[in-house]
Amino acid sequence: DAGVIQSPRHEVTEMGQEVTLRCKPISGHDYLFWYRQTMMRGLELLIYFNNNVPIDDSGMPEDRFSAKMPNASFSTLKIQPSEPRDSAVYFCASSLKAGAYLYEQYFGPGTRLTVT
Amino acid sequence: AQKVTQAQTEISVVEKEDVTLDCVYETRDTTYYLFWYKQPPSGELVFLIRRNSFDEQNEISGRYSWNFQKSTSSFNFTITASQVVDSAVYFCALKSSASKIIFGSGTRLSIRP
Numbered sequence: 001d002a003g004v005i006q007s008p009r010h011e012v013t014e015m016g017q018e019v020t021l022r023c024k025p026i027s028g029h030d031y032l033f034w035y036r037q038t039m040m041r042g043l044e045l046l047i048y049f050n051n052n053v054p055i056d057d058s059g060m061p062e063d064r065f066s067a068k069m070p071n072a073s074f075s076t077l078k079i080q081p082s083e084p085r086d087s088a089v090y091f092c093a094s095s096l097k098a099g100a101y102l103y104e105q106y107f108g109p110g111t112r113l114t115v116t
Numbered sequence: 117a118q119k120v121t122q123a124q125t126e127i128s129v130v131e132k133e134d135v136t137l138d139c140v141y142e143t144r145d146t147t148y149y150l151f152w153y154k155q156p157p158s159g160e161l162v163f164l165i166r167r168n169s170f171d172e173q174n175e176i177s178g179r180y181s182w183n184f185q186k187s188t189s190s191f192n193f194t195i196t197a198s199q200v201v202d203s204a205v206y207f208c209a210l211k212s213s214a215s216k217i218i219f220g221s222g223t224r225l226s227i228r229p
Contacts, residue, residue, distance in 0.1 A: 043161075043207060043219040056216060091161065103151055103209070103217055107161040 002026075004108035006092050012114045018080040021111045024073055025094030031102060034067055034077050035091040037110070043091075049075065050098075082115045089113070118143050120210045122220035129198055130228050137193040137223045139208030145169075148212035150184065150191045155205040155222070167191065195225075203227045 005024040013019050025032045033048040047057040052069040060067070064083070069075040079086050089112050093105040119142040129135045141150065152164040165175060167184050175182045179196045195202050205224045211217040 042221050045216050059216060089159070093161070101166070103149070103211060104163050104166055105161075106163070109158070109160045 004092055004094050004106050006090075006108035006111050008111060009109060010112045010114075012116065013082055014116055015083055016081045017115075018078065019082045019086075019113060019115075021077040021090050021092075021113070023075045023077070023092030023108060025075070025092070026096075026106055027073065029094035029096045029106070030072075031095040031098070031105075032069060032075050033091075033093040033095070033105060034075070035093065035107075036061075036088045037091065038088040046077070079113075082113075084115045087113055087115050118210055118212060118215050118218050120208055120218055120220035122206075122208055122223050124223045125221070126224045126226070128226040128228060131200055132197050134194060134196050135198050135225065137195075137206050137208075137225065139191045139193065139220060141189050141191065141208070141210045143210060143212045145212035145214055148210060151209040151211070151217075152182065152191075152193050153207045153209065153219075155207065157204070161207070164193075198225075198227045200227045200229055 007022045031050050034046040036046055037043045044059055046059040047067045048055055049069045065079055067077045089110040091107050091110045093107040095102055095105045097104055121140045148169045150167045154162045154164055165182055172184050181194045183192045203226050205222045207222045208220040209217055
């Protein structure tokens, strides 16, 4: 299996620009998660989906952030407009299991976003 | 309030030494889950273990072992006979029934040859 695929691996953009991060989960996994990792705030869960439906988006920092999952094999995390404080590594993860096993996840390599 | 504390920011040991990574958690929920993840230099996180609040049995997996003690709200991770490949950042995490998963700040482990 190819694992969780994220693109781009690195993104540098200017403040105010729209940024779209992409994720392809492992085939057959029903759950998809977006995380953000920064030095200041550590690792944070932003949102997760089950069968393409957002279940918990309480971690999405503000309205500038949006996530979609149009089908079982693709998800996007969009930031519009981007700000320097959005600079972070964004991880996508997927999971086959529910309930107590939900967080036995497979992570992608991350997208390092730099907003100047 | 939920909280995970990994007081050890960095640990450095010589290869083949045993090393223990500490994790202390806070929650008012009686049902919760604890996790350890590894983040090697390549960057992606790797799930290591899940433990639920009703199972205090220690677990051993090869050179890795975990000690869960509810009395002290701790879920410590020990690597026996450490190897250079164990060098990584290790995160402890807590998920209770009423809240989303939260992560500790991580412990950077360096194994010197």
